[in-house]
Amino acid sequence: MSTPETNKKVPQFSALKLNPLPAKDDCCCEGSCAPQAEQTLPDNGTRYSWVVNGMDCAACARKVENAVRQVKGVDHVQVLFATEKLLVSAASDISAQVEAAVASAGYSLRSENAPAEKVSPLRENLPLITLIIMMALSWTLEQFNHPFGNLAFIATTLVGLYPIARQALRLMKTGSWFAIETLMSVAAIGALFIGATAEAAMVLLLFLIGERLEGWAASRARKGVSALMALKPETATQLVNGERKTVAISALRPGDVIEVAAGGRLPADGALLSATASFDESALTGESIPVERDAGEKVPAGATSVDRLVQLTVLSEPGDSAIDRILKLIEEAEERRAPVERFIDRFSRIYTPAIMLVALLVTIIPPLLFGAPWEGWIYKGLTLLLIGCPCALVISTPAAITSGLAAAARRGALIKGGAALEQLSQVQHIAFDKTGTLTVGKPQVTGVYPQNISEDDLLALAAAVEQGSTHPLAQAIVREAQSRGLTIPAATAQRALVGSGIEAHIGDKKVLLSAADKFPAAGLAARVHELEQAGQTVIIVVQDGTTLGLLALRDTLREDAKAAMADLHQIGVQGVILTGDNPRAAASIAAELGMEFQAGLLPADKVKAVTQLNASAPLAMVGDGINDAPAMKASTIGIAMGSGTDVALETADAALTHNRLTGLAQMIRLARATRANIRQNITIALGLKGIFLVTTLLGITGLWLAVLADTGATVLVTANALRLLRRR
Template sequence: MKLRPVAADKHSCECGDACETTQPAIEHAEGERFSWLVSGMDCAACARKVENAVRKLDGVNHVQVAFATEKLTVVARSDIREQVEKAVQQAGYRLQGENAPTQVSPSRLQENLALILLIVMMSISWLLEQFNHPFGQAAFIVTTLVGLWPIARQSLRLMRSGSWFAIETLMSVAAIGALFIGATAEAAMVLLLFLVGERLEGWAASRARRGVSALMALKPDTATRIVNGERQSVMAQQLRPGDTIEVPAGGRLPADGRLLSPFASFDESALTGESLPVEHITGDRIPAGATSVDRLVTLEVVSKPGESAIDRILTLIEEAEERRAPIERFIDRFSRIYTPAIMLVALLVAIVPPLMVGAAWLPWIYKGLTLLLIGCPCALVISTPAAITSGLAAATRYGALIKGGAALEQLASVQQVAFDKTGTLTLGLPNVTGLYPLPGTDEATLLTLSAAVEQGSTHPLAQAILREAQARRLTLPATSAQRALAGKGIEALVNGQSVRLSSPDKLPDMQLDEALQAEILRREERGETVIVVLRESLAIGAIALRDTLREDAREAVAALRELGVQGVMLTGDNPRAAATIAGELKMDFRASLLPEDKVNAVIALNQRAPLAMVGDGINDAPAMKAATIGIAMGSGTDVALETADAALTHNRLGGLVQMISLARATRANIRQNIALALGLKAIFLVTTLLGITGLWLAVLADTGATVLVTANALRLLRQK
């Protein structure tokens, strides 16, 4: 079930009551799956509150809240939708059912009504205090009670749902304590500053989610489907693979489609970061959300509902939030101990001096309440998720998908990058550059047999041979018993004879005559890849192919060197061809590698320094897993994309440089945020114990730290 959010009051972020992170990954959880969209979350810690509330329900196997997409997913042994909705409502948030009418979002005036009311009451109280002290005190008490009511109510809700040490609890205790000791003006000021900070957090949250919201809005709700020549307007969710749709000039694709029109240009910038329109011809696959630039186009739908390019990106974003950075998990655990400890210290500060040395009660109770607010770890708790959310959102704008905070942190530590050659450093579209038949065989026969064996293969070299045969209009005979020889070649029976295509270095020298070996050597020294063709175990010739470097490969590798990141090429190609490509890029290389050899090479390199493995094929997946972090090219296989910790959706290697730079900027941002959060607390802790600062400065310090941390994290959205 898919549900839409309704308007709800905003709530502040969690102050330390983090959830457990040991539950099984959602894809492995057993049971029935339910999902909703949640409203009212201001920061990533608010998502923890919702998780805490739902996790306590009987029958829940897994619960996950993705803050970026505001999605709650629950896996349970039975239908517990009603209990989930009740638990979330008790925690102060709201869900909307699938068939419920969509409610209009509140206006800015409605959203800020409580804050405006408190500001007005605070101003009136201050004016009364100037002219009549008793009336002013009474007004401040009323102002405090009005501001305290929603906060105390939310505190009780969170306690019932399992969040005992939220900021609402600390604020309520501090405000009530201030009233009891007669600090009425400061009690009211504490609540006013708290609401100001809350609104700023809500604004920051909406900024951080704006990129995801824009992505969700890329798909139109309706589509024009053509059935028997007639046009029908249907909901996008009704489209199925095989349907024919029309998209007008300026219209967006509601699903992934295969172009049926002869030619068209599409703006794919929202998905890939590519600023220029991309030209496509008949048969090309176009992602959902792309815009037809200049003409009406006809396409065949190729994606199921919920499985388009946009849906897959949103799914990755949701899954990314489950993969939290190690530092974020540490701060979560730390804050669970820190918050109750601060409450205990504040209590001791309030009672120990009066009891032990006979000090006056009111000044030390005041200091204890001030310390309570200073100690709130709100800024510390959101320091990491705020930066990571901003970093992940910024990455999507450049066509980079990073699967969570853990991957972002690993990426920041990378000092080496291992590249697969074909399809990564090169375009993966090699062309046949020469046919070299031995005596007794002609070029047509050599190419016909080779293409026959390669029929059905998706390997780039196989596709090049098939394209060459098609260009020469050769008729291919039927084959049987086709089988791939992992890392060595492919063979099949053609007209009853065994035909094998193999790399020269995988054959005994005795199978190749001197003339053919000399020709192979010359071609490989030029950077070409050579395939030997054997019939009945006898060589009948060779085919030379050459791939071309990506346009931005040299620039990207050079930019990585400037970042202090060394590149190395790992390829199954022969050493001479690999050396030519590596020489052009001025990088180290390992050649003639089988998939298991790539894994061993990655493990060895990874032991020297953190390594990222970039690839696009099934054979790259094991090496990606062995590296510190795996990065897939967007044009790669599904296996590579699933295995990778990050992906370059636009296939530009320059995005790798942007990705690493952004990860390092995010790491620096996190350190700055932690320093800000702890530094301000340390300063005000000392000044409070010395009697220099009071309650309102304490909450200003806490709110100020939260705002500074959030604003600093938002700088990542402008990262170049």
């Protein structure tokens, strides 16, 4: 059933490493949820993975971890609740022992490729239905004959208690001594001994109802992840020597040629071989409008070919497509836990034993010291015992964070875990690189200024000299000439002039393209100064020593840059430009966007500027190049543009896969909403338990309401976290 995997590193965005979640104990055990040292699955040995059946909440994941940790030979174990995966690292094959240990804890495993076992709703809910029927019969008998009704409630309690007590014993054997099943069993048995038979049965019924609700809420919480997993088809059409054959997507390798029909989804990241095609990438990037792709452009796995049959060259290894990287980020959410989550873990370690001690003292002190009746205080002690499980408190933070990460992924924002999400919610300033981040990163010809020659002739001569060059300015000139449909003459003897420009022979004349400050342009000095003051790069075209005219070029703003800055200002976030470009170009862009700027910065200067800004308020750094990576690391949180370099993407704590700046404000709003959701969840979890703690001591509430304080609060905080998935 296990799936052994050879040890390999999986990219994070582009180079994402698959690390496990930190190991935790069951949330209801002594020393529960104590933060442990962060772990990673080791690079040596073999890694095995399964899918776990039957997990209803994060506490179940901890129970499975505890069970597997008892197996001899297991080096590391990790349960990823968001995707229901169990990862185990061991030096030898311990698959059978792991499967037996999980079975002994009351759960089952299946291989990742095996389909989920389909269980009929009747069979799945049979214990609950049986208990409801027995409760109704017991209540009816109680109305007519108390002794028979009492016996019926006892029978109902024993029937309901059997599976719960059996699970409690299983968990005790696997190291989870004080799971909620154990606390429920003790409370139900104690209630029988003091004669509260109806309440004992009601407690078990409410517990089973709560379990079903938790399972429903958990499945809803996982829907966002399941939807991503469903984007990848199971098979692909591969072209081999012109013949089509259907293969599993795990068989695809970089370089393979695949075919995707109109309306079909890409099974792997690919480069388009067809001339042009439209793709719906909304499921991955949040972009609602189909994207036009030309031959050679990359298309992510999960995108849908909108209007035609297309052929692509596979670019990604199995398990390393765009969808796989998003899923791995979500799986890793608990590894990079938010500070508030680590605090809750530490608090819950104290909370459970403290409540258990209070329950014991409430049970014995009044009868022993004050002669109070044992029955009433045992009842109160049992009630407090049910309040002692901090399931709702422990799930309050990861439920919100998982929902927040999934919601961000739907909108084309990848965030590396809860810590990054919390940092993002605190951001008050954003520092931007200019080229490729605020601007398109492709210079464009903005003006052609001829002298005694036509515009088209001047541009054609310049394009002839620049033909074949890889310099961005040269390519911009050639693109402009081609877009005008000009005939570009042939040039020979092209020669780069270090520090000044480039020259070539066109026919029997020598044509030189030079930077404006390297060649005196008689009569054009005023125009050159004007253009440079506007932040444009000026190139002078000279033929046999005679100036023919000027070309002005500029890297233009992204279409959404102004809208993005307006959105950020609306949520109280200020922006600053940090660029290595010249001050004039930076000033021009900053003026258009209403931002401050620092120009002429080397990578070390950017780090220094970011450090200074970060000291005054939490700062995010947005960039796309290798030179931005050190500054992104120095900021509170680094955000990479999806079109950026691998180094920038790997260094960043978050990335915009859709490459839209307007996604920044959306990302920050979602992070702030997630932080507010966490606070709401903690208030619900602690507030309900606090209320029931007081009302129990005052004798106002009893056992069955204590169950609501636990399972009800767990369902409430999970449902509240699900609201993040519906945010627009």
